[in-house]
Amino acid sequence: MSQDKPNKKIWITGASSGLGLALAKHYLLTGNRVIASARSEGELNQLAKLYPDELSFVKFDVTDNTQIESVANEIEQLTDQLDLAILNAGTCEYFDVDAPDWSLFERVNQVNYLGVVNSLQVCLPILKRTPNSHLVGVSSQAVQAPFIRSEAYGASKAAVRYLLHSLRLDLAPDDVSVSCILPGFVDTPLTQRNDFDMPFIMSPEQAAHRIANAVEKRVFEYAFPKRLTALLALARLAPSGWFKFNARKRTS
Numbered sequence: 001m002s003q004d005k006p007n008k009k010i011w012i013t014g015a016s017s018g019l020g021l022a023l024a025k026h027y028l029l030t031g032n033r034v035i036a037s038a039r040s041e042g043e044l045n046q047l048a049k050l051y052p053d054e055l056s057f058v059k060f061d062v063t064d065n066t067q068i069e070s071v072a073n074e075i076e077q078l079t080d081q082l083d084l085a086i087l088n089a090g091t092c093e094y095f096d097v098d099a100p101d102w103s104l105f106e107r108v109n110q111v112n113y114l115g116v117v118n119s120l121q122v123c124l125p126i127l128k129r130t131p132n133s134h135l136v137g138v139s140s141q142a143v144q145a146p147f148i149r150s151e152a153y154g155a156s157k158a159a160v161r162y163l164l165h166s167l168r169l170d171l172a173p174d175d176v177s178v179s180c181i182l183p184g185f186v187d188t189p190l191t192q193r194n195d196f197d198m199p200f201i202m203s204p205e206q207a208a209h210r211i212a213n214a215v216e217k218r219v220f221e222y223a224f225p226k227r228l229t230a231l232l233a234l235a236r237l238a239p240s241g242w243f244k245f246n247a248r249k250r251t252s
């Protein structure tokens with residue numbers, strides 16, 4: 001039986017674009033109440049016209065820890081309970097070892113990893129007092145094997161994954177489930193900047209549908225699509241083959 005029945009109260013970060021926006025649409029369409037956060041409203045404006053009572057926007061720059069208290073207060077004004085929090089806000093910058101911009105490690109980490117830590121400070125107190133609540137974080141399939149130029153992005157997503165695995169243990173007595181999502185390539189503004197092949201890429205709507213199904217089943221870790229998961233498992237089984245394949249790409 002479904003654990004995440006409609007009319008849940010759901011907080012989604014990074015909801016103004018891409019995957020977060022598609023998740024917000026999915027949960028609104030299926031009869032839930034969504035609190036959407038990002039630095040800008042983006043396309044949420046259009047969605048708010050369709051769902052004036054069910055969608056609220058709470059502005060939050062996840063890198064700014066001075067906003068934690070006011071964002072938490074704003075959410076508490078809207079709802080005293082949160083059934084589900086999806087910490088999805090993220091960014092990607094690629095490292096160039098020949099012209100290194102070392103500051104990008106800090107920028108990427110601030111959003112992808114410390115942004116999750118800041119978001120946890122907003123939502124954990126509310127999740128803890130909501131019976132049978134669920135915390136979901138968005139990592140990446142990039143953590144399954146090393147990719148070229150992904151030093152900063154991959155490390156930040158590996159940190160998110162470890163954080164969620166560890167939190168799952170600590171939150172078990174509080175009746176808060178924890179899930180980690182590892183998407184493959186999704187066609188969003190984040191990947192539209194990429195200049196390389198993205199195998200098995202899918203639309204944000206397809207990805208949101210898969211994620212919502214996994215969330216409903218409270219899958220602990222959900223990596224998709226399976227074909228990419230299998231390819232990356234092979235990479236781990238044959239690391240020297242993966243090394244040669246990728247090193248060749250870097251020199252070509």
Ligand SMILES: NC(=O)c1ccc[n+]([C@@H]2O[C@H](COP(=O)([O-])OP(=O)(O)OC[C@H]3O[C@@H](n4cnc5c(N)ncnc54)[C@H](OP(=O)(O)O)[C@@H]3O)[C@@H](O)[C@H]2O)c1
Pocket residue numbers: 013014015016017018019020037038039040041042060061062063088089090091092111115138139140141182183184185186187188189190191
């Ligand atoms: N697309 C993929 O192939 C893929 C694959 C694996 C994992 N992911 C992960 O999925 C998540 C969503 O990515 P996406 O592809 O949907 O990217 P996207 O379209 O660029 O959306 C990123 C979202 O994060 C928000 N965001 C960025 N910086 C923020 C900040 N400092 N504070 C608050 N919100 C911030 C953006 O809103 P504002 O700019 O308005 O703040 C936007 O809503 C990310 O964590 C990404 O790493 C994506």
